[in-house]
Amino acid sequence: MAVSIDLSGQSAVVFGVANHRSIAWAIAQRFHEAGASLTVTYQNERMGRTVLDLVKDMDNTQAVECDVLDEASVAAAFDAATSRAPLAAVAHCVAFANKDDLAGDFSATGIDGFRLAMDVSAYSLLPVARLGAERMTDGGSIMTLTFHAADKVYPGYNIMGVAKAALENEVKQLASEFGQRNIRVNAISAGPLNTLAARGISGFTDMQKIHADHSPMRRNITQDEVGDAALFLASPLSTGITGTILYVDAGYNIMAV
Numbered sequence: 001m002a003v004s005i006d007l008s009g010q011s012a013v014v015f016g017v018a019n020h021r022s023i024a025w026a027i028a029q030r031f032h033e034a035g036a037s038l039t040v041t042y043q044n045e046r047m048g049r050t051v052l053d054l055v056k057d058m059d060n061t062q063a064v065e066c067d068v069l070d071e072a073s074v075a076a077a078f079d080a081a082t083s084r085a086p087l088a089a090v091a092h093c094v095a096f097a098n099k100d101d102l103a104g105d106f107s108a109t110g111i112d113g114f115r116l117a118m119d120v121s122a123y124s125l126l127p128v129a130r131l132g133a134e135r136m137t138d139g140g141s142i143m144t145l146t147f148h149a150a151d152k153v154y155p156g157y158n159i160m161g162v163a164k165a166a167l168e169n170e171v172k173q174l175a176s177e178f179g180q181r182n183i184r185v186n187a188i189s190a191g192p193l194n195t196l197a198a199r200g201i202s203g204f205t206d207m208q209k210i211h212a213d214h215s216p217m218r219r220n221i222t223q224d225e226v227g228d229a230a231l232f233l234a235s236p237l238s239t240g241i242t243g244t245i246l247y248v249d250a251g252y253n254i255m256a257v
């Protein structure tokens with residue numbers, strides 16, 4: 001029997017589409033191709049113009065505004081999804097830090113910038129997971145996006161390394177909390193990809209080149225490869241996997257040089 005992934009009759013919500021380069025967008029497209037009833041979110045009206053244009057010709061798809069720091073707006077996004085089909089998959093693809101905090105000395109990070117990065121990039125997974133899990137009537141899969149800087153020092157990544165370390169720990173605690181409800185929580189640790197968020201990191205181009213030069217596969221990854229891994233995590237092919245950090249990085253993380 002040929003293996004195929006069919007998410008029809010199920011809702012998937014993907015948080016954090018800014019434009020066609022967004023990792024969220026690659027994930028959303030894969031979920032849509034698998035037949036899911038798709039809800040994507042954008043942060044504000046300005047980004048909405050681009051995102052509404054992206055989805056305009058897609059069937060079974062809606063785009064809604066959502067600020068992940070506003071619980072009512074997270075709940076409204078989930079309610080918009082569940083009004084169409086039961087919720088089965090959630091992808092949290094959201095992060096932010098002030099540009100000034102993504103360059104220079106890490107020790108110079110101010111408390112406001114520290115809090116902002118942690119709130120948006122780490123804390124926000126909690127309401128997303130809780131409000132999503134509340135609406136998952138028959139188990140489900142929740143995933144977030146992380147980066148190797150959670151573990152190793154990437155000069156320039158600064159406060160976002162702290163946020164990703166916190167996020168990865170949250171994944172484990174949430175996986176433990178929700179496991180008996182058959183709700184899985186995982187993270188994809190993606191290699192560097194040229195997106196709006198990545199462009200804010202000083203030295204990003206060098207980071208991408210170093211990954212390509214030193215990874216076992218001697219290349220960078222693509223957004224589509226992250227989308228494929230996300231579909232796997234949303235699918236019945238991964239029902240035994242929770243609390244995992246899945247590296248989609250052409251193997252870079254195993255190398256010492």
Ligand SMILES: NC(=O)c1ccc[n+]([C@@H]2O[C@H](COP(=O)([O-])OP(=O)(O)OC[C@H]3O[C@@H](n4cnc5c(N)ncnc54)[C@H](O)[C@@H]3O)[C@@H](O)[C@H]2O)c1
Nearest residue numbers: 016017018022023043067068094095145192193195196197
């Ligand atoms: N690009 C990379 O190299 C890379 C590598 C590993 C992990 N990631 C992670 O992938 C995720 C997606 O980032 P991306 O690279 O696709 O960039 P992106 O800029 O396309 O996506 C980031 C999204 O976060 C949204 N966002 C920020 N603050 C928000 C808020 N308060 N409410 C709602 N949305 C908010 C932005 O609007 C944007 O849509 C992030 O968690 C990022 O850290 C990126």
